[in-house]
Amino acid sequence: MIVNLETITWTELDTLDRSRALVMIPLSPIEEHGPHLPLGTDIIAAADIAAQTAARLDAMDPSLPIVLSPALPLGCAAITADFPGTLSLRGTTLKNVVVDVCRSWVGHGFDHLLIVNHHMDPVHMKAILSAIRTVEDESGGRIAETLSRTVYAGAENAAISRGQSLGLDMRYEIHADAKEAAYIRYRRPELFRADAAARLTPVRIDVQKGMRDGYTTFKQMGAMLGYLGSPQAGDAEYGKLYLEVAVRQTVELAMKLLNGETLPPILPKIEAFLDKQVRLD
Ligand SMILES: [Zn+2]
Numbered sequence: 665m666i667v668n669l670e671t672i673t674w675t676e677l678d679t680l681d682r683s684r685a686l687v688m689i690p691l692s693p694i695e696e697h698g699p700h701l702p703l704g705t706d707i708i709a710a711a712d713i714a715a716q717t718a719a720r721l722d723a724m725d726p727s728l729p730i731v732l733s734p735a736l737p738l739g740c741a742a743i744t745a746d747f748p749g750t751l752s753l754r755g756t757t758l759k760n761v762v763v764d765v766c767r768s769w770v771g772h773g774f775d776h777l778l779i780v781n782h783h784m785d786p787v788h789m790k791a792i793l794s795a796i797r798t799v800e801d802e803s804g805g806r807i808a809e810t811l812s813r814t815v816y817a818g819a820e821n822a823a824i825s826r827g828q829s830l831g832l833d834m835r836y837e838i839h840a841d842a843k844e845a846a847y848i849r850y851r852r853p854e855l856f857r858a859d860a861a862a863r864l865t866p867v868r869i870d871v872q873k874g875m876r877d878g879y880t881t882f883k884q885m886g887a888m889l890g891y892l893g894s895p896q897a898g899d900a901e902y903g904k905l906y907l908e909v910a911v912r913q914t915v916e917l918a919m920k921l922l923n924g925e926t927l928p929p930i931l932p933k934i935e936a937f938l939d940k941q942v943r944l945d
Contacts, residue, residue, distance in 0.1 A: 665726060665728070665729055666718045666732055667680070667731050667732070680731070682773040682775075685774055686730050686731070688731065688780055689779050690711040690733065690735035690736065691707075691792070692709070693750070693753070695741040696749050697890065697891070698839075698890045700840070700861035701891075701895075702848070706739070708848075709782040709847055709910075710783075712851060713907070713910045721918060731774065739788045740755050740787040740788040741783070742880065744839070744890060746883050746884075755788075755790060755791040755944025756944045758792065759798075759944060760795075763799055766795065766799040769805075775805030775806060777808075779796070779810065780914060783811075784811055786938060787942055787943075790944060791944055793809060793930075794944070796808070810914055813917050813927050816931060817931060822909050823843060823910075827842055827897075830842070836893055838871060838892040839892045840892070841891060842893055843902070844895075844898070845895040846897075846906055847903040849898060850901075850906075866896075869887055
């Protein structure tokens, strides 16, 4: 059973079997996504993946209580903050928000929480992961974030393989790129700016080198229109595959979380990078 947090009452929420319930919280910032995709691309995708995952879980087990939280349009996006529309929180601000939200849930007795995220910025990731650790340590609850347990855990990804088979070098498909353009074209075609996209040529930027050279934003690295990758290469069929992979991975992660299984670990090199080189403020 899926309950929508916005529209139920506290008395209805109170009747759910807390020991079995899963709370899903979509979380991603409002952020520029080039001249062809909406500012809400990441939060639209996060909410969509959460809702589709909930529907899939419900079809598998209609007795499972699934609480779907409203999407929280918050996150750390300093790397694109020099474009209008990006709203970026400091790392400690986001960490505090996530701690407070998760603590509230755990305080109400709901201690299986899944943060559905669609934004890979390292500060954003570190803030969420460190908030999760804080609340898990103090409560014994089980809380997970999606991308750290899939993409950052090195999960197989058919959408990456498809991009490669289209001739794309996926190392350069980073932001408002083929994948995200494909997703919006598939799911929200009315929000896709086809005229603007038709004028965009591929932008290939080595972000790691840019950071080593001391640049702190994509624009400083040369992404003058705010995208890194090949937006034109992402068609609706690719978007369908991209969404399907994300939903499948999120369903698997939710099941592991609920069943008390070990979650896929974040890749050691990414863990070390987040630990040693990323600062929350
Ligand atoms: Zn995005």
